[in-house]
Amino acid sequence: VIWFTGLSGSGKSTLANAVEQVLHQQRHHTYVLDGDNVRHGLNKNLGFSPEDREENIRRIGEVAKLFADAGTIVMTAFISPYCADRDQARALIAEDRFVEVFVDCPLDVCEERDTKGLYKKARAGEIKEFTGISAPYEPPLNPEVTVNTAALSIEECAQAVVKTLVKAGLVPAGN
Secondary structure: OEEEEOOOOOOHHHHHHHHHHHHHHOOOOEEEEEHHHHOOOOOOOOOOOHHHHHHHHHHHHHHHHHHHHOOOEEEEEOOOOOHHHHHHHHHHOOHHHOEEEEEEOOHHHHHHOOOOOHHHHHHOOOOOOOEOOOEOOOOOOOOOEEEEOOOOOHHHHHHHHHHHHHHOOOOOOOO
């Protein structure tokens, strides 16, 4: 399980899809779980309160574990703002099969990238409990890899993640 965490607009889903593409080209079975494919189905009954965020991440962790148990490399791309929730997801999966990726990107850059206008609405008070504005984000304390999508290209970030997977012995070195 490769767990991408970071602010909205940091590039989590874009990076997860780039890593998936590299791994898929190496003939690995892969799948990306992100807000678009989880919030519209499995978690459509959840809002954005701290309790709902916790349940959202708990469910994602359980689903990611099922994928991993079936031999699929699963990438999860979720803000997952609380360390305790990410730690709970890590505890579900064997320690040597969980890679936390902190997609570090300055708030101002995330706001510039805001294609859905969510930051603007949050700053106007139209969205309550928006991570990074009116709700907290707790950066990981010891992620396996940190990438700054404001300083590096998505391709460079993807290679850093794959290099970490190779170094950990989770995937063989590519061709």
